Each structure stands twice: as C-alpha cells, then as structure tokens.
Amino acid sequence: MTSAQSPASHNVNMTRLLTKTSSVVLLLLFFTLSNVYASTLSNIKEKGYLTCGVSQSLPGFSYIEKDGKWTGLDVDFCKALAAGIFNDSSKVRYSALSAKERFTALQSGEIDVLSRNTTWTASRDTSLGVHFAGVMYYDGQGFMVRKDLGVNSALELDGATLCTNTGTTTELNMSDYFRANNMQYKPVVFEKYDEVLAAYEAGRCDVLSTDQSGLFSQRIRLKDAKAHKILPEIISKEPLGPAVRQGDDQWFNIVKWTLYALLEAEELHITKKSMMLKKLPTKPKERRFLGYDGNIGENLGLSNAWARQIIQTMGNYGEIYEKNIGKHSLLNIPRKHNNLWTQGGLHYAPPFR
Amino acid sequence: MLIKQNANLRAWLYQALFIIGVIGTCWLLTDTLLENLARQGIVTGLDFLDNNAGFGVIFSLIDYSESDSYGRVFFVGLFNTLLVAGLGILFSTILGFILGIARLSHNFLARNIASAYIGLFRNVPLLLHLFFWYFAVLQPLPGPRQSLEFMDTFFLNNRGLYVPTLIDNANTTIWQYTIGISFAAVILLFLISASKNTRKIKNNEKISKKSHAKKATSLLALTFVGILLSLFVGNPYDLDTPIFGRFNFSGGTVIIPELIALVLALSLYTAAYIAEIVRAGIESVPKGQKEAANSLGLSTSDSLRFVIIPQALRLIIPPLTNQYLNLTKNSSLAAAIAYPDLVSIFAGTVLNQTGQAVEIIGITMLVYLSISVTISLIMSLYEKKNRWNQQ
Numbered sequence: 001m002t003s004a005q006s007p008a009s010h011n012v013n014m015t016r017l018l019t020k021t022s023s024v025v026l027l028l029l030f031f032t033l034s035n036v037y038a039s040t041l042s043n044i045k046e047k048g049y050l051t052c053g054v055s056q057s058l059p060g061f062s063y064i065e066k067d068g069k070w071t072g073l074d075v076d077f078c079k080a081l082a083a084g085i086f087n088d089s090s091k092v093r094y095s096a097l098s099a100k101e102r103f104t105a106l107q108s109g110e111i112d113v114l115s116r117n118t119t120w121t122a123s124r125d126t127s128l129g130v131h132f133a134g135v136m137y138y139d140g141q142g143f144m145v146r147k148d149l150g151v152n153s154a155l156e157l158d159g160a161t162l163c164t165n166t167g168t169t170t171e172l173n174m175s176d177y178f179r180a181n182n183m184q185y186k187p188v189v190f191e192k193y194d195e196v197l198a199a200y201e202a203g204r205c206d207v208l209s210t211d212q213s214g215l216f217s218q219r220i221r222l223k224d225a226k227a228h229k230i231l232p233e234i235i236s237k238e239p240l241g242p243a244v245r246q247g248d249d250q251w252f253n254i255v256k257w258t259l260y261a262l263l264e265a266e267e268l269h270i271t272k273k274s275m276m277l278k279k280l281p282t283k284p285k286e287r288r289f290l291g292y293d294g295n296i297g298e299n300l301g302l303s304n305a306w307a308r309q310i311i312q313t314m315g316n317y318g319e320i321y322e323k324n325i326g327k328h329s330l331l332n333i334p335r336k337h338n339n340l341w342t343q344g345g346l347h348y349a350p351p352f353r
Numbered sequence: 354m355l356i357k358q359n360a361n362l363r364a365w366l367y368q369a370l371f372i373i374g375v376i377g378t379c380w381l382l383t384d385t386l387l388e389n390l391a392r393q394g395i396v397t398g399l400d401f402l403d404n405n406a407g408f409g410v411i412f413s414l415i416d417y418s419e420s421d422s423y424g425r426v427f428f429v430g431l432f433n434t435l436l437v438a439g440l441g442i443l444f445s446t447i448l449g450f451i452l453g454i455a456r457l458s459h460n461f462l463a464r465n466i467a468s469a470y471i472g473l474f475r476n477v478p479l480l481l482h483l484f485f486w487y488f489a490v491l492q493p494l495p496g497p498r499q500s501l502e503f504m505d506t507f508f509l510n511n512r513g514l515y516v517p518t519l520i521d522n523a524n525t526t527i528w529q530y531t532i533g534i535s536f537a538a539v540i541l542l543f544l545i546s547a548s549k550n551t552r553k554i555k556n557n558e559k560i561s562k563k564s565h566a567k568k569a570t571s572l573l574a575l576t577f578v579g580i581l582l583s584l585f586v587g588n589p590y591d592l593d594t595p596i597f598g599r600f601n602f603s604g605g606t607v608i609i610p611e612l613i614a615l616v617l618a619l620s621l622y623t624a625a626y627i628a629e630i631v632r633a634g635i636e637s638v639p640k641g642q643k644e645a646a647n648s649l650g651l652s653t654s655d656s657l658r659f660v661i662i663p664q665a666l667r668l669i670i671p672p673l674t675n676q677y678l679n680l681t682k683n684s685s686l687a688a689a690i691a692y693p694d695l696v697s698i699f700a701g702t703v704l705n706q707t708g709q710a711v712e713i714i715g716i717t718m719l720v721y722l723s724i725s726v727t728i729s730l731i732m733s734l735y736e737k738k739n740r741w742n743q744q
Contacts, residue, residue, distance in 0.1 A: 129393035160600040163429060168705075187409040198492075247392065
C-alpha cells in the first residue's frame with residue numbers, strides 16, 4: 001500500500017474493485033431502505049469512533065508510514081475532530097478512497113467526513129448532496145515534467161501526453177487550459193495515485209498534472225526527484241477542504257468550527273506547548289475560545305472544553321502545517337496563500353463569540 | 354369454495370398476487386429512493402447526458418472532443434468496450450482452438466507446451482496478467498525519442514504502436530471507379546463460369562482446363578489495370594506517416610499500449626480456458642469416429658475438420674459462450690490501466706463529475722446485460738444451425 005509497484009498493491013486493487021461495487025450497493029440500500037436519519041454525532045458517539053475518508057497515498061496529506069500509522073494534514077484534521085469529540089485523537093478509522101469513490105462513500109454513509117484533498121466547486125456543492133465545511137489548503141493545479149525535456153512553461157506543452165487521476169477537477173482544468181491556449185494534448189487517466197506515478201515514471205506521459213501540493217508530494221516518491229521540475233504556471237483555483245453529507249447541520253457545524261478552531265488558535269498564538277503549561281488564560285478572547293467563558297462547545301453538541309482538547313492534542317493550524325508539509329517535512333512547501341490573513345495569507349476564521 | 358376447488362384458478366391467482374407484490378415493492382423502493390435523493394440534495398434524472406463533458410479521452414473510435422456531451426462519452430466508452438471484447442473474442446478463440454488441439458497432439462513438444470501454457474495462464478489472476486503486460490512489458494519499451502522503428506513508417510515505443518494511415522488524394526476517385534468496374538467484371542466472369550461448371554457437373558461432363566485458364570487471365574488483367582493506373586495516374590492514396598514532434602509522434606494513427614495490454618491479457622487468459630473446453634469437446638467424440646475417418650483414408654487435419662470438430666462443437670459451444678461472456682465482462686478491468694472503456698470513463702469519470710451514481714451504474718449494468726444477452730443469442734442461433742450434427 002505504501003510503495004508504488006509492490007505486488008501487494010495489485011491485490012489491494014482487486015479488493016478495491018469490490019469495495020467500489022459494495023459502496024454503490026450500499027448507497028442504493030441506504031436510499032431505498034432508510035427513511036430515518038439519526039444524527040451523525042450521536043452515531044459517532046455510539047460507535048465510539050469517527051470514520052474518515054482520506055487519500056490513498058499522498059505523502060504530507062494522508063499517507064501510511066512504515067509503522068502502519070496514518071499521517072498527514074488531512075489525517076490530522078480527522079484526528080482534531082476526534083480530539084474535539086472524544087478528547088482522544090486515536091478514535092478515528094480511516095478509509096482510503098480513490099478520487100472516483102470518495103463522494104459515493106460520503107453519500108452512502110460509509111464515512112462520516114471526507115478529508116481527502118477535495119476541491120470545493122459549485123457543482124459539487126450543489127448537486128452531490130454534500131457540504132464543504134471550509135478550506136483546509138488553498139491549492140492550484142500545476143504541471144511536473146522531466147528536466148531533460150527542456151520545458152520551461154506550460155505553454156510549451158503543445159502535443160504532450162499528460163497523466164492524471166480520473167474523476168478529478170484536474171481532468172477538467174487540463175482540458176480547459178489546453179483548449180483555451182489552442183494546444184493539443186493526450187490524457188492518460190488512472191484511478192490511483194500509485195498508478196499515475198508509475199506510468200509517469202515509466203515515461204508513458206511527458207507531464208504529471210495535479211494540484212501543486214500533490215506534485216510536491218509525489219515528487220519525493222520518485223526515484224530521482226531532482227530530475228523532475230514543477231512548472232511555474234498554476235492554472236486553477238483548488239480550495240481543498242473537508243466535506244460532509246447534507247442534512248445534518250449540527251455535524252456540519254462541528255466540522256466547520258473544528259477547522260476554524262485550528263485557525264483561530266494560530267491567530268491567538270495558542271500552541272500545543274502553551275496549552276501544556278496549564279496556565280489559565282486571562283484575555284477574554286482566549287477564555288471564550290478555550291471554553292472558560294460562554295458555551296460555544298455545548299451549542300455544538302460537544303463539551304465546552306472542545307477547542308482546548310483539539311489544541312492540546314493536535315496543536316494549531318500552523319503547527320500541523322509545518323509538521324506535515326511545511327518546514328519540518330520533506331515537502332517543505334512555503335505557506336504563501338495558506339498563511340493567516342494577518343500574515344498576508346487567505347486563512348480567516350470568523351470570530352469565536 | 355371455487356378457489357379451493359379449482360387448482361388452475363388458484364395457481365393463476367397466486368402468480369398474479371406474486372407479480373403485484375414484486376411490482377409494488379419495486380415501486381415502493383424507487384419512490385423512497387427518489388424521495389431520499391431529493392431530500393439529500395442529490396440531483397436525479399437523465400438530463401446530465403446532454404451536458405458538456407469537458408474532459409478529454411485518449412482513444413475513441415468515433416469523433417470526440419471535450420465540448421461533446423456526456424451522452425457522447427457514453428458511446429465512446431461503449432464502442433471502446435465492444436472493440437476490446439470483439440478483438441479479445443477473436444484472438445482467444447483462434448489461440449484457444451490451436452492450444453486445445455495441440456494438447457491432444459501426438460507431438461511431444463506441442464502437447465507439453467500447450468499444457469504448460471494452460472497451467473500457467475489459467476492459474477494467474479487476470480488483473481496480474483493485465484499489470485504484467487502493461488507495466489512489465491509495454492512500459493519498459495523505449496520512450497518516443499528512442500522508438501523502435503521499421504522502415505521509417507512504423508514506430509513502437511512506450512506510448513504505443515504508431516502506424517501510417519491512408520489519406521485520399523486527387524487520384525483516389527479515379528482509382529476507386531476503375532478498380533470497382535474491373536472488379537465487377539471479373540466477378541461476373543467468375544459467376545458465369547461457375548454456373549456453367551455446375552451444369553457440367555450435373556451432366557457428368559468434364560470441366561475443361563480452359564475454364565481455369567480463363568479465370569487466371571482475368572485476374573492477371575485486373576493486376577494489369579492496377580499497374581497501368583499507378584503508372585499513368587499515380588498512387589491512389591497518400592501515406593500519412595507518423596513524424597516525431599516535440600513530445601510525441603503526430604500523423605498516422607496510434608494503437609495505445611493500454612489497448613494492446615488489455616487485448617493481450619484478455620485473449621491469452623481466456624484462451625487457456627477455451628483450450629480446455631476444446632480439448633474436452635474433442636475427447637467427447639467417440640473413438641470410433643476417428644478410427645472410421647482414418648480407415649476412410651482421411652488425413653489427420655481432414656478428419657479433424659470434417660469429422661471430429663463438427664461433432665465436438667455441439668459440446669464446445671455452450672461453455673464457449675460462457676467464456677465469451679466472461680471476457681466481455683472482464684474487459685471492465687480496463688480502468689486499472691487507463692484504457693477508456695465504458696466502466697472507466699462512463700461509470701468512472703462521468704459518474705464522478707456528475708455524482709449521479711444510481712442512474713449511471715443502472716445504465717452501465719443494462720449495457721453489459723444487453724451485450725451479454727446478444728452474445729448468448731448469437732451463440733444459441735449458431736448452435737441451432739449446427740444441430741444436424743447430433744442426430
């Protein structure tokens with residue numbers, strides 16, 4: 001599951017075909033038989049864990065380490081949710097989904113939340129029966145090529161063959177971009193990241209196209225990462241964020257405000273470390289945020305210590321970012337748009353009051 | 354009282370009740386489904402088929418561009434599936450029959466190669482065959498710059514097999530007319546001579562050698578017309594040869610590696626099963642038949658062709674049909690290696706872009722059902738046609 005060409009991943013592919021069929025069947029059963037909706041939160045509490053849909057193998061976002069543990073930005077968001085609900089970030093079960101399967105899995109109730117570098121678009125938000133809870137990572141689509149091709153700009157890619165994932169916005173943006181610039185291209189689309197990467201590495205295509213974060217992340221998995229470069233053009237807006245099913249506003253709020261809590265903590269300079277000191281906050285803003293005043297947590301259906309639990313176990317957004325994809329990681333992606341609004345970035349949490 | 358006594362009426366009533374029950378349940382389920390989908394804010398209906406698809410497809414038998422509709426994508430996928438299934442059935446049948454017969458051969462090498470092949474190919478999962486051909490055989494081929502070339506017109510690399518195509522030029526029409534007319538004349542000649550010969554055979558007359566000579570002359574004449582044309586008019590078509598551009602070859606046509614890998618894997622895998630079916634069919638023909646054929650002085654191949662195979666076929670056809678159905682359904686593994694078949698682009702990409710899982714999976718299931726029913730129908734017609742063998 002971790003490496004691109006292991007024979008084990010072929011077997012996984014077999015079982016995954018089964019999973020896909022079963023999730024469609026589940027969707028049918030769910031919609032034909034169920035007429036009563038239980039609240040997602042009470043379901044989760046009853047089960048004792050949260051089911052989180054993540055990416056299959058995207059280092060920095062969701063990836064299984066050698067010790068068998070899930071890591072990454074998207075994974076940490078799931079953990080933050082669990083920390084807010086159970087005060088225990090380990091109460092998460094992960095479901096590794098391909099781009100193609102993700103919405104069906106969410107619609108059918110197989111997962112409680114989809115935290116899988118998924119782009120928030122109008123058509124997805126309005127026609128799929130899902131709600132996007134916010135933006136976890138501001139991204140844009142880019143291109144990666146072999147250095148020896150001598151390409152310096154995406155505008156030189158006329159006639160190239162491009163590899164990407166099926167069922168993504170990438171596939172559509174690519175077509176828009178090449179048509180708009182009057183260029184020809186050939187798309188080779190695979191279902192899994194591993195296959196896309198293997199095909200690109202084997203030379204089936206000249207270009208690998210996906211969200212820039214994905215390019216950085218996939219590049220470190222290539223045998224000779226230095227022989228590949230990421231072109232400067234960003235051809236789309238890709239706000240990646242968690243999504244939930246429509247029809248449960250309480251759960252939607254919990255997911256939304258968990259994301260904001262991570263951002264707010266960074267803005268208030270509350271870190272995992274400062275939480276360890278166990279000093280009672282004095283500033284009203286901090287007291288409200290951490291649940292010493294007011295009852296934001298209770299209004300969400302959780303305890304008032306909710307935000308405190310999240311930051312204590314996971315740290316704030318900045319910490320999670322740097323650990324997984326920023327300075328303290330192999331990816332080392334600069335924050336740019338993903339900084340707080342106070343630092344010139346785009347992340348902005350509504351006030352906690 | 355009447356119902357209790359009349360068994361026919363009772364049976365009829367129960368069946369009617371059962372059908373009403375089934376229809377009622379289906380209606381109830383559909384109704385709940387639609388209501389729940391609407392409540393969840395999931396769009397339903399088939400309107401999406403007219404919407405602009407907006408994504409590219411690497412290989413299509415019909416004209417397709419990004420600005421075409423999802424409905425068009427459906428047909429692109431359908432034809433791609435039919436192409437793979439058709440080629441797979443053709444090759445697996447040919448190979449399967451050869452192997453099946455070879456397995457019963459008296460030749461030590463042929464017999465053992467065939468059984469080794471069957472053992473190897475039947476016992477490895479199809480998906481692994483697919484990955485083997487795609488990732489282990491076709492992908493390690495040299496890149497487009499170092500293509501293996503043949504006479505500067507055929508190129509093979511890890512992007513596929515590039516072959517030249519014929520394009521019309523100014524002479525095409527003249528060629529087509531002239532060849533068409535000469536061909537028609539020759540056919541006419543043949544028909545006349547054939548009917549004459551039939552009459553002669555009926556009357557027990559000898560067929561003159563002249564008749565054969567006439568046929569040969571007319572064929573020569575046809576060739577002569579062709580030579581004259583190319584001398585005085587020029588070539589009928591221009592060759593559109595693949596030329597290497599910056600990234601890929603342009604011009605000509607390309608057979609993508611995904612198609613090659615898929616057809617190879619499906620044919621080689623299914624051929625192993627067909628071989629066993631053929632062997633079983635042949636072995637089921639009573640030994641006496643073969644001995645009788647031998648004693649009549651028929652050669653091995655003639656006795657196979659006229660005596661054994663026709664009798665074996667009646668046992669071969671039904672399980673062979675199953676293999677054809679399996680092959681067609683197995684072609685949906687295409688998604689694993691990016692071949693744009695129905696499942697990959699329609700039940701995959703289109704489903705994901707529109708989110709209308711229920712409709713799309715429904716349509717896809719219906720299509721596979723129709724293909725399978727059609728194949729079974731053709732095979733059972735063929736079986737009926739050959740019934741004379743039995744009695």
